[in-house]
Amino acid sequence: xxxETTRTEPIRAVRLxxxxxxxxxxxxxxxxPVPGPGEVLVRIRAAGINPGEVIIRSGALHxxxxxxxxxxxxxxxxxxxxxxxxxxxxxxxxxxxxxxSWSRSSHAAYTVVPxxxxxxxxxxxxxEVAGSxxxxxxxxxxxxxxIAPKPxxxxxxxxxxxxxxxxxxQLLARRRVTVLGIASRSSADWLSxxxxxxxxxxxxxxxxxxxxxxxxxxxxxxxFGPEYxxxxxxxxxxxxxxxxxxxxxxxxxxxxxxxAAAAIPExxxxxxxxxxxxxxxxxxxxxxIEATYPLEQVVEAFExxxxxxxxxKIVLMPPDRP
Numbered sequence: 001x002x003x004e005t006t007r008t009e010p011i012r013a014v015r016l017x018x019x020x021x022x023x024x025x026x027x028x029x030x031x032x033p034v035p036g037p038g039e040v041l042v043r044i045r046a047a048g049i050n051p052g053e054v055i056i057r058s059g060a061l062h063x064x065x066x067x068x069x070x071x072x073x074x075x076x077x078x079x080x081x082x083x084x085x086x087x088x089x090x091x092x093x094x095x096x097x098x099x100x101s102w103s104r105s106s107h108a109a110y111t112v113v114p115x116x117x118x119x120x121x122x123x124x125x126x127x128e129v130a131g132s133x134x135x136x137x138x139x140x141x142x143x144x145x146x147i148a149p150k151p152x153x154x155x156x157x158x159x160x161x162x163x164x165x166x167x168x169x170q171l172l173a174r175r176r177v178t179v180l181g182i183a184s185r186s187s188a189d190w191l192s193x194x195x196x197x198x199x200x201x202x203x204x205x206x207x208x209x210x211x212x213x214x215x216x217x218x219x220x221x222x223x224f225g226p227e228y229x230x231x232x233x234x235x236x237x238x239x240x241x242x243x244x245x246x247x248x249x250x251x252x253x254x255x256x257x258x259x260a261a262a263a264i265p266e267x268x269x270x271x272x273x274x275x276x277x278x279x280x281x282x283x284x285x286x287x288x289i290e291a292t293y294p295l296e297q298v299v300e301a302f303e304x305x306x307x308x309x310x311x312x313k314i315v316l317m318p319p320d321r322p
Contacts, residue, residue: 012318013108014298016071019059022299022306025073033105033112035085040115042097046292047106047316048076048132049301050163056104067104074107074316075100078121078131088115096121098130098277099270107298109318119274122281128289129280132163132313136287137276138261138269139245140167144175146243146259147219151176154213156232159223160196161187163287163313164245167276168221169196170285180212182228184309190288206231219243226250288312295319 010029017024035041053073055061078098081091091097099118105111121130143164149155155172159165160181172179173195181187181196182205188198199208209217209231220232222244229251232242242256251258264272279285290310293301295318305314 011109012295013105014073014295014316016057016067016069016073018069019057019062019067021058022302024057025299025302027296027298028070030108033110035083035088035112037086038088038114038116039085039112040081040088040091040097040118041083041085041110041112042077042079042118043082043110044077044079044106044108044131044318046078046127046131047074047108047318048135048163048313049107049298049305049316050075050135051305052135054302054306072103072105072108074104074111075102076132076134077101077106077111077113078125078127078133082110084115091115091118096130098125098133099273100134107295107316109295116270119270119277122277124281124283125277126289128292128313128315128317129287130277132289132315133277133280133287134273135261136163136167136313138264138272139164140171141272141276142259142261142263143168143221143223143243143245144171146257146263147221147241149175149177149219152178153218154178154180154216155219155221156180156182156199156209156213156217156235156237157196157221157223158182158201158225158228161190161311162223163310165223166190166194166288166312167285168223170194172196174284178213180209180217182209186309187311190311194286206234209235222246229254229256232256290314292317 013030015028081095097118098121161183179196181191182199191198219241220237222228226248239255245260
């Protein structure tokens with residue numbers, strides 16, 4: 001048992017009052033969560049933000065992922081074990097951990113999660129990277145697996161320098177694939193230094209891709225939206241070698257793959273997360289951190305994210321003590 005479990009004062013946590021834009025976000029006082037059987041109370045040190053949270057907040061996924069208001073927010077997390085519930089083995093108070101919350105609760109000073117959704121944090125990982133790894137790491141892993149790349153193939157990637165994209169590019173490069181990274185011109189140096197051929201997005205992108213790959217493109221990973229799924233088909237990529245992480249009617253109609261983190265069985269989720277954490281901790285790949293914001297500046301953090309063109313991740317940093 002830890003002193004945190006005896007606290008009576010509230011903690012700070014992000015809350016959504018209703019569906020909408022950034023105006024529905026606030027940081028409020030809420031009761032300290034208490035771990036139940038098989039659960040761990042984590043004092044959050046870092047929690048990444050993701051585009052999917054913007055979509056959920058808008059109400060666009062209400063039929064699939066409904067919210068009950070007031071709602072919490074956040075999946076990615078890293079922090080220190082503050083207490084454990086009955087039946088938890090393998091974690092003790094003070095252990096550094098990283099993982100994920102399925103209850104939309106990581107954008108807070110503390111949260112409770114099942115012990116099976118946590119792994120030990122490697123010492124070589126910064127809090128910022130550890131706290132923003134789960135969604136992008138597992139999504140990138142699944143996106144690459146979905147196209148089954150082979151050495152020597154040419155693979156195009158849209159949204160190549162976002163949180164997922166930076167990892168996809170590096171995972172492909174490790175497989176000796178020629179990567180065509182579609183992103184803004186300002187990202188060209190990062191792509192070149194990480195084994196990709198930079199392709200500027202926008203008008204003329206199809207011609208630039210054809211010029212870069214005169215023998216054709218073998219596979220396409222779309223991390224942005226349906227226009228790139230159509231582009232991949234126009235470029236002659238077979239639907240079974242096109243994988244998008246963005247659900248759309250175009251993707252359904254064209255019969256392309258839609259394999260993201262949800263395609264990973266729950267029984268393997270922490271195994272994949274551990275693999276990605278070890279790759280980064282060993283220096284084989286990196287997860288760039290675009291910016292960090294205090295928890296109280298959650299609105300500003302999402303304003304930054306929604307401008308797009310970020311390189312890697314944006315991370316919320318709760319105070320050491322709420």
